[in-house]
Amino acid sequence: MSLRQSRLIVECPHCHTTYTEETVTLVRDEGERQLFHCACPSCKRSMIAFIRDHEGWISTMGVVTDLDAADAVRLAVRSPVDADECIHAYQYISQQSQNLCQILLKRAP
Ligand SMILES: [Zn+2]
Numbered sequence: 001m002s003l004r005q006s007r008l009i010v011e012c013p014h015c016h017t018t019y020t021e022e023t024v025t026l027v028r029d030e031g032e033r034q035l036f037h038c039a040c041p042s043c044k045r046s047m048i049a050f051i052r053d054h055e056g057w058i059s060t061m062g063v064v065t066d067l068d069a070a071d072a073v074r075l076a077v078r079s080p081v082d083a084d085e086c087i088h089a090y091q092y093i094s095q096q097s098q099n100l101c102q103i104l105l106k107r108a109p
Contacts, residue, residue: 008049008060009036017042025069028076037065037072048072 011018019038027048028035036049045064052059067075093100 006049006051006058006060008047008051008062009038012038012040012043012045013047013062014045015040015043025073027069027072035072035076037067037069038062039069 009019009024017040020041023039023041025037025039026034027037032053034051036051037046038049039046046067046069047062048065048067050061050063065072
């Protein structure tokens, strides 16, 4: 599949500025499925673009993101957060919320 088969990674959907080769990063390539990070040089918005080529039929999906390209590449290889990790984080925050509030209040001007 050509990297330029989809309009999704050709121009910014917000301001229609054409992406450059330097602003489109291939994050993950799994043959018929590819994940890109596209950063608009004009409006500075970024997007994660998923493109799937199945027997010549191209499906695309774009999601606005605040990730930069390096973070997108780094996070693409991490395993997803599982339910136990979410519960552990919730319990930790619940137990430490008073400390967290005190830390935030100290940082306030
Ligand atoms: Zn733009």
